[in-house]
Amino acid sequence: MRSILLDVMRIPVDDPVAFTFFTGYMAMMAAAVFFLFERGTVADKWKTSLLISGLITGIASVHYYYMRDYYVSTHETPVALRYIDWTLTVPLMVIEFYLLVRAAGAKIALLWKLILAAVFMLVCGYIGEAFTDGSMSHSMIWGSLSTLGYLYILYTAWLGEVAQLAAKTDSVAVQKGVRALAWFILVGWAIYPIGYMAMPGGLLGSNGGLGILNAHSLDLIYNIGDAINKIGFGLVVYGIARSESAVKVAPSSAASVV
Numbered sequence: 001m002r003s004i005l006l007d008v009m010r011i012p013v014d015d016p017v018a019f020t021f022f023t024g025y026m027a028m029m030a031a032a033v034f035f036l037f038e039r040g041t042v043a044d045k046w047k048t049s050l051l052i053s054g055l056i057t058g059i060a061s062v063h064y065y066y067m068r069d070y071y072v073s074t075h076e077t078p079v080a081l082r083y084i085d086w087t088l089t090v091p092l093m094v095i096e097f098y099l100l101v102r103a104a105g106a107k108i109a110l111l112w113k114l115i116l117a118a119v120f121m122l123v124c125g126y127i128g129e130a131f132t133d134g135s136m137s138h139s140m141i142w143g144s145l146s147t148l149g150y151l152y153i154l155y156t157a158w159l160g161e162v163a164q165l166a167a168k169t170d171s172v173a174v175q176k177g178v179r180a181l182a183w184f185i186l187v188g189w190a191i192y193p194i195g196y197m198a199m200p201g202g203l204l205g206s207n208g209g210l211g212i213l214n215a216h217s218l219d220l221i222y223n224i225g226d227a228i229n230k231i232g233f234g235l236v237v238y239g240i241a242r243s244e245s246a247v248k249v250a251p252s253s254a255a256s257v258v
């Protein structure tokens with residue numbers, strides 16, 4: 001049996017998939033350390049949001065550690081590890097949304113609807129990828145079902161409950177932040193279906209598809225998507241927390257000067 005360590009050390013420089021597994025792992029870990037340490041610099045009510053950002057990137061980093069080794073030693077897609085990672089981190093991302101609009105009166109039911117939609121999206125995607133028979137019909141059916149969950153979250157963020165609640169807050173930072181996260185859902189999350197369509201039987205892949213992408217592009221696209229979305233989401237939340245904390249601190253420090 002070949003040792004994983006040797007495989008990892010023999011990583012070819014011209015393999016963008018392996019390269020992004022390595023960079024993703026380090027970037028995600030660095031982001032987790034950053035969010036967790038910066039927690040101490042924001043007002044109390046923002047600490048949970050930063051903790052969640054740290055958990056999202058931390059959990060992803062550990063999964064990247066294993067996915068990297070899996071990929072480098074087998075040259076196969078770590079489907080199960082990928083979906084375990086997403087099943088933990090995507091619900092945490094929708095919790096960030098909920099925490100932002102909670103002050104505007106968000107009910108716990110909103111959180112459950114978002115989590116349910118996320119889990120539905122991921123379970124369908126997992127069935128599409130893990131149980132594929134290589135046919136286009138299998139990939140299309142489960143991909144389309146999965147997209148329904150995605151569209152629900154997209155709708156809620158742009159027009160539905162989350163958007164309506166954000167409009168009610170008097171914090172410009174929260175309004176801008178919710179809008180920024182909604183852009184991540186619209187643009188950043190749209191990266192994933194493209195990766196999905198690269199699998200054999202997928203619309204852009206081999207085996208009946210357009211043949212534009214090969215099976216390895218799936219991991220490359222997912223890795224890029226993860227880095228953008230997980231770190232980006234966290235940075236947006238961090239930005240809101242910092243500016244909101246500054247607002248709260250300013251009056252008292254001004255008072256102490258006088």
Ligand SMILES: *C/C=C(C)/C=C/C=C(C)/C=C/C1=C(C)CCCC1(C)C
Binds near residue numbers: 086121126128192226
């Ligand atoms: C950190 C991980 C994130 C933000 C993962 C997001 C994943 C998606 C938005 C996946 C969406 C999919 C579809 C909309 C259809 C095809 C199957 C999926 C699961 C790739």
